[in-house]
Structure formats: structure tokens, C-alpha cells
Amino acid sequence: MVKETNIQTAFQEVMAASGNIPPKQKQVLAASLSLFAEKGFASTTTKEIAERAGVAEGTVYRRYRTKDELLAGVLAPFMTDVLPKLVSEFAEKVVGQTYSSRHDLVATVVNDRMQFVVANQSVLRIMVTEILVRNDLRDQTISRMVPLLKQNLYPVLDHLKAIGELVDWPNDRIAQFMIGTMLTQLVRSTLTNEDVTSAATLIIKFLEKGLAPE
Amino acid sequence: MVKETNIQTAFQEVMAASGNIPPKQKQVLAASLSLFAEKGFASTTTKEIAERAGVAEGTVYRRYRTKDELLAGVLAPFMTDVLPKLVSEFAEKVVGQTYSSRHDLVATVVNDRMQFVVANQSVLRIMVTEILVRNDLRDQTISRMVPLLKQNLYPVLDHLKAIGELVDWPNDRIAQFMIGTMLTQLVRSTLTNEDVTSAATLIIKFLEKGLAPE
DNA sequence: AAGAAAGGTGAGCGTTCACTCACTAAAAGG
DNA sequence: CCTTTTAGTGAGTGAACGCTCACCTTTCTT
Numbered sequence: 001m002v003k004e005t006n007i008q009t010a011f012q013e014v015m016a017a018s019g020n021i022p023p024k025q026k027q028v029l030a031a032s033l034s035l036f037a038e039k040g041f042a043s044t045t046t047k048e049i050a051e052r053a054g055v056a057e058g059t060v061y062r063r064y065r066t067k068d069e070l071l072a073g074v075l076a077p078f079m080t081d082v083l084p085k086l087v088s089e090f091a092e093k094v095v096g097q098t099y100s101s102r103h104d105l106v107a108t109v110v111n112d113r114m115q116f117v118v119a120n121q122s123v124l125r126i127m128v129t130e131i132l133v134r135n136d137l138r139d140q141t142i143s144r145m146v147p148l149l150k151q152n153l154y155p156v157l158d159h160l161k162a163i164g165e166l167v168d169w170p171n172d173r174i175a176q177f178m179i180g181t182m183l184t185q186l187v188r189s190t191l192t193n194e195d196v197t198s199a200a201t202l203i204i205k206f207l208e209k210g211l212a213p214e
Numbered sequence: 215m216v217k218e219t220n221i222q223t224a225f226q227e228v229m230a231a232s233g234n235i236p237p238k239q240k241q242v243l244a245a246s247l248s249l250f251a252e253k254g255f256a257s258t259t260t261k262e263i264a265e266r267a268g269v270a271e272g273t274v275y276r277r278y279r280t281k282d283e284l285l286a287g288v289l290a291p292f293m294t295d296v297l298p299k300l301v302s303e304f305a306e307k308v309v310g311q312t313y314s315s316r317h318d319l320v321a322t323v324v325n326d327r328m329q330f331v332v333a334n335q336s337v338l339r340i341m342v343t344e345i346l347v348r349n350d351l352r353d354q355t356i357s358r359m360v361p362l363l364k365q366n367l368y369p370v371l372d373h374l375k376a377i378g379e380l381v382d383w384p385n386d387r388i389a390q391f392m393i394g395t396m397l398t399q400l401v402r403s404t405l406t407n408e409d410v411t412s413a414a415t416l417i418i419k420f421l422e423k424g425l426a427p428e
Numbered sequence: 429a430a431g432a433a434a435g436g437t438g439a440g441c442g443t444t445c446a447c448t449c450a451c452t453a454a455a456a457g458g
Numbered sequence: 459c460c461t462t463t464t465a466g467t468g469a470g471t472g473a474a475c476g477c478t479c480a481c482c483t484t485t486c487t488t
Contacts, residue, residue: 022435040347042256046476056437061477125346132343132404133254142405173416176402177395184394190346191356202387210424236465260446270467275447 025063027053032074037122040129041071071130078123079141084148086116091152095159102165106208110182111200117186118196124186149175167213174211181207224295239277241267246288251336254343255285285344292337293355298362300330305366309373316379320422324396325414331400332410338400363389381427388425395421 031053035044046067050057064070093112099105117124131138149172157174160166166174181203189196245267249258260281264271278284307326313319331338345352363386371388374380380388395417403410 024436040254040256042254043347045474047474057476058437058478059435062435065477067476129343129346132339133257138405169416173413176398176413177420180398180401181391181394184390184398187394188390191352199387199390202383205428206391206424209426209428210420212423214419214423238466259444261444271446272448272467273465276465279447281446 021063024053024055024059027055028060028063028070029074032070033122033126036071036074036126041067041126075123075127075137078120078127079144082120082123083144086113087148087152089116091156094156099165102212103204103208105160105165106211107204109178110204110207111197114182114185114197114200114203117182121186121196125190164213167211177210178207224291227291227295235277238267238269238273241269242274242277242284243288246284247336247340250285250288250340255281255340289337289341289351292334292341293358296334296337297358300327301362301366303330305370308370316426317418317422319374319379320425321418323392324418324421325411328396328399328411328414328417331396335400335410339404378427381425391424392421 028049031049032044035048035052038044046060047057049070050060053060060070064073090109090113093108094105097108099108127137127141131141153175154171157166157171161168185196185199185203188194189198242263245263246258249262249266252258260274261271263284264274267274274284278287304323304327307322308319311322313322341351341355345355367389368385371380371385375382399413399417400410402408403412
């Protein structure tokens with residue numbers, strides 16, 4: 001079984017890797033994460049972060065010297081650890097098994113990646129919001145994601161096309177439809193407070209039919 | 215032919231309806247719209263709005279007494295005019311014609327509604343961003359949209375199911391897949407600066423297959 | 429134990445923000 | 459014409475913001 005990755009464990013790995021991060025600094029990162037997700041980066045004040053973290057305001061500025069650096073610090077483990085693992089775990093799960101039907105294939109992928117979305121909901125929310133507004137973060141995310149997808153995902157899709165399990169469309173469009181359909185469910189769940197996984201069965205059927213060979 | 219609706223014409227209608235709105239107030243609304251879309255509501259200052267509108271800062275506060283009211287003023291015509299027309303035009307286009315095939319049906323709808331998305335791109339961007347962060351705006355939008363969809367869209371979907379042109383899934387899920395697939399294209403276009411309508415053909419095929427009866 | 433290094437503090441700094449107000453200019457009404 | 463109303467101005471205001479720094483406390487090093 002492939003190990004699951006989420007932002008909490010990634011944070012701990014980063015903390016373990018770069019020496020012992022003091023507990024109050026972890027509290028600052030955790031408080032920033034939750035506040036940015038709740039009310040957005042621009043509307044969150046450093047005073048609020050200090051209050052929720054239970055530290056003085058000066059402590060917020062010990063490791064990261066500006067509020068922008070703090071945002072980068074919150075998103076960094078996600079960009080360097082979580083995102084690559086998201087894609088490579090996906091590839092492993094798909095190629096590492098022989099599926100008896102296309103249904104099994106799509107079902108495994110959707111169930112698995114939607115659990116990932118749930119586990120990293122708060123960070124994904126920050127990224128979506130800030131990407132819509134900050135050009136630098138947008139460019140950075142794209143330049144990381146594109147090669148990641150090309151190396152890990154596209155060969156798998158090519159393989160599935162070859163064995164007649166997938167429609168012969170450009171890989172970027174297939175990825176768009178799969179990722180988009182799953183993210184749509186995340187957005188809907190955010191709006192209505194319903195369970196993210198409640199529609200998994202229909203999402204699987206929809207993708208299975210929509211991406212079947214013509 | 216059904217009339218197209220976009221935010222510019224809706225603004226003009228609102229201005230005509232509520233007496234003559236002075237030109238400088240129009241400039242304030244237009245400047246707010248573009249700035250909120252560019253850098254988000256929280257990161258836009260009233261001084262910037264005044265500068266882009268070519269007015270003094272006091273003028274910004276003549277009609278709307280707070281920055282929050284200004285946001286509401288920008289979104290109001292969209293909520294009261296554009297959104298209802300978006301849904302009712304959709305219903306008219308689908309029921310007002312007899313289609314020779316499901317392909318024609320989906321193609322008409324997708325092409326038409328994606329043009330709408332293009333025409334109202336900037337406002338949609340503000341709404342998506344602010345809805346993720348502001349509870350009041352989220353609730354307001356949902357409480358407007360849900361009855362709108364139930365009255366206009368759901369009967370059409372039921373009709374299509376009855377004549378065997380649509381899969382027998384809950385209406386809210388079908389709406390989710392259609393709207394989600396189109397909005398995904400908007401997000402992608404925003405990220406990569408590609409033409410929003412470039413993938414129309416594949417989107418039509420994808421939805422046509424995914425929503426076909428089982 | 430003593431010194432050095434790192435972590436943590438919070439009052440306070442300069443700046444910028446949303447917003448105000450006394451005032452002028454223009455338009456509307458009689 | 460004069461009066462009243464509406465539109466517009468921009469310097470100014472208090473509050474809140476991001477951020478600093480001199481100082482204190484804890485932990486490491488030898």
C-alpha cells in the first residue's frame with residue numbers, strides 16, 4: 001500500500017529536515033494556515049496570527065521576515081513535497097496494478113485522489129484563492145506542475161490509450177477533465193458543507209463514460 | 215434569436231432605471247470592477263480606485279458609504295440581472311428548439327454559455343474569489359441560485375430525461391458536471407492565457423458522452 | 429558555572445488604510 | 459435672478475497595519 005501524503009506530515013518532515021523547529025514557530029505556521037484558509041491572506045493580520053498561535057507578535061517575524069515570506073513558508077512544503085507526491089502516487093497506483101475493467105481503474109483513482117483533496121482541503125483553498133490574484137504564485141505553481149504531469153501522468157495515459165481503455169484526446173485535456181471534475185466537487189462541498197466524498201460514485205461513472213474510447 | 219446579456223449592458227440598465235447616474239460615479243464602478251478583478255477586493259485601496267477613475271477620493275464615497283457597499287454595488291447588477299438571465303436564456307435555448315441529436319443540443323448549450331462566461335469573465339472572477347472567503351456573499355449567492363436553477367433548469371433536464379436524451383441522475387449532479395466542466399475551462403484559460411473557447415469541441419464531446427443515458 | 433547563541437517579548441515606530449468634512453462648483457427649481 | 463439641492467474635492471483624521479528593536483529568558487557549549 002502506498003503511503004498517503006498530507007500537509008501535516010509534510011510539515012513535520014520539513015521541520016525534521018531543517019533542524020528542530022521550535023514549538024512556537026510551528027504554532028505560528030499552523031495559525032497562519034488556518035487563518036489564511038478562513039479569511040484569505042490579505043485580510044489576515046499578523047496580530048491575529050500571533051493571538052491564535054499564543055505568541056507575541058515579534059515571534060511571527062523571527063523565522064520569516066515579512067508576511068509574504070510567511071505565506072511562502074506555509075505553501076512551501078505543499079509545493080515541494082505534497083504536490084510531487086500527489087502526482088507520483090497517482091502514477092504508481094495506476095501503473096502498479098492490472099485492472100479488470102475501466103471502472104475499477106477510474107474508481108481507484110477517484111476515490112484515492114479525492115481522499116487526498118479532503119486531507120489537504122485547507123491548503124488547496126489558500127492556493128486556489130491566491131493563485132487567482134497573485135501572478136508570481138500562479139507562475140511558480142504552473143512551472144512546477146507542468147513537468148510533473150508530463151513525466152508522471154502522461155506516460156500512464158498513453159499506456160491506457162494503447163490498450164484501448166482511454167479516449168484518444170490530448171493528455172492535457174484528459175487531465176483537465178479529471179482534475180476539474182474532482183475539484184468541482186471540492187468547490188461544491190465548500191459551498192454547501194456536504195461531504196466531499198458523497199458523490200464519488202457518480203463522479204466515477206461520469207468520468208468513466210466521458211473518457212471512454214469513442 | 216435570444217438577446218445576449220453581460221455585465222456592461224446590465225450596468226447601463228441599472229443606471230437608466232435608478233435615474234441618471236453621474237459619469238464620475240460610473241467611472242468609479244468601472245474602476246472598482248477592473249481593480250477587484252485584477253488584485254482582489256482586500257488588496258485594492260480606495261485611493262487606487264479614485265486614481266483609475268480619475269476622481270477625488272471623496273467621490274468614491276458619495277454613493278456607497280463603505281468599501282463593502284461598493285463591492286455590493288459592483289456585484290448587484292450581476293446578481294439581480296445577469297445571473298437570472300444566464301439561467302433563463304439557457305432554458306429558452308434548450309426548450310425553444312427541437313434538436314436532431316444530443317450532440318446538437320449539448321453543442322448549442324456549451325457554445326452559448328461559454329460565450330457568456332467570456333463576456334462576464336471579470337465579474338465571475340471577483341465572485342469566485344470573494345465567495346471562497348466571505349460567508350455572507352456565499353450564502354447570498356446560493357440562496358439566489360438554487361431556486362433559479364430549480365425553476366428554470368430542472369424542468370428542462372426532466373424533459374430531456376423523459377425523451378431518453380439524458381442520463382437518469384439527480385438534477386443537481388447533472389448541473390454540477392455541466393457547470394463544473396465549463397468553469398474548469400475558465401480557470402485553465404485564466405492560468406495559461408489561452409482562449410476560453412479553444413476547447414469547446416472536446417468539452418462538448420466529453421459532456422455528450424458523460425451525460426448520455428446508461 | 430560562565431559565556432554564547434538562539435528564542436521570545438511587546439511597546440512602539442513609520443506608514444498606509446478607510447473614511448470624513450468643510451468647502452467649492454454645477455445643476456435644478458421657482 | 460436667487461435659492462436649494464446635488465456632485466465633487468482633497469487635505470486631514472484616527473485606527474490599524476506590517477514590522478523593528480532593545481531587552482529578557484532559555485538552551486546549548488565548553
